[in-house]
Amino acid sequence: MQGLDFSVVTPYTDLLFMGVWWTVVLTISGAVISFFFGIFFAVAVLYAPKVIAYPIRFFMWLFMGTPLLLQLFLIYFGLAQIGLNVPALAAGIIGLGLHFAVYNADVMRAGIVAVDAGQTEGARSIGFGRFQTLRYVVIPQAVRNTLPSIGNNLIVLLKESSLVSIIGIAELVHSAQLAISETFRPFEFYITVAALYYILNLVLETGLRQVEKQVEVSR
């Protein structure tokens, strides 16, 4: 048993901040993909013909019932097997994006159904097409109503992005592992990493609360 010494972390500050940067990039890219695909899946499940809706429902069911880590392996190795040699970073972003798209879609579907039918009738009667009604009337309201849940999913996404270190993406956890392989100080580095995630999490939560308040006001 050796004494703990957190000063071993200081020479690796740059490396860790690179890690933070990539974690932020992963989280934001994953968030954007999961948001738009979430809307797409929700709309497809509700309105698309069965040949499209059923496979998407099956996919959602599959991705909600299995661990993200397993899905990351599937996407990383699966893409390579079907001849798409994407870099690990892309596989990680796609994996995170699709995983959380499914959760967002689940929330969004309920949100879309909950939008008052009068809104659709009103839009249709003033001459909006079906697509226009969805795009300009229903979805914006559904998104606004489900914002807290989507925000929660985003908070989970930030934490779960740590998993992509397993397929070799150089984000925060991976940076720490690199430093640990040189210093043999896992405790100090992982505690530091935990603290960094905690701070990122606080920033994100504060930001989300701000957005929610903004939306609440504009209502």
Place this chain on the structure above:
Amino acid sequence: MDFPLMLRVFPFFVEAAWVTVQISVLSLLLGLVVAAIIASAKMSGSFVLRTIGSLYVSVFRGTPCLIQLFVLYFGGPQIGINLDPFAAGVIGLGLNIGAYMAESIRGGIIGVDRGQVEASRTIGFSRLQTLRLVVLPQAARLMIRPLGVNAVGLIKGSALVSTISVVELTYTAQRFIGSTYKPFEIFGIAALLYMIIVYVVARAVDVLDRRYAIN
């Protein structure tokens, strides 16, 4: 689809699924104990206990479970905690899910109508009697569904212990994907087994919830 391969590796996956079940059940039990303690702390009259409870929930929910496992398993030896992968997995997952379950328990207790407490105090029940005979039986019913959601999350979260080399479903899947280069087939098998476990738990929660629902 390479079905012969799937049949050949299937027995390994059944064994691995059993490890996933064991890890999940043990960490669920540990999590419930932790959750009960943390929820009591958060709802106690003492400021110090409340702060400790809130801090616990905030730290364990504010950082990735993966990092918590790594601190325990890789960092543990530095502070004199030497655990084998299985034990580290159970303790790590249990401490983590405990924070989430504490909130489910607290939610259940808060959900009991305030009038119930007032009435029971009025007819002469002590605070402890009120809690034990009036609040908890009703709160327990409200907790079934949120705790069930936690349990299902825990089963999927148990995949994380593959990273500290516990040979469970995800670890086995990763190993076989690496050796066979058949990611779809292997994913199919592992997904099937996860689905079965999750389905059983979800059904059990449904049955319990319906059996004890307050109408």
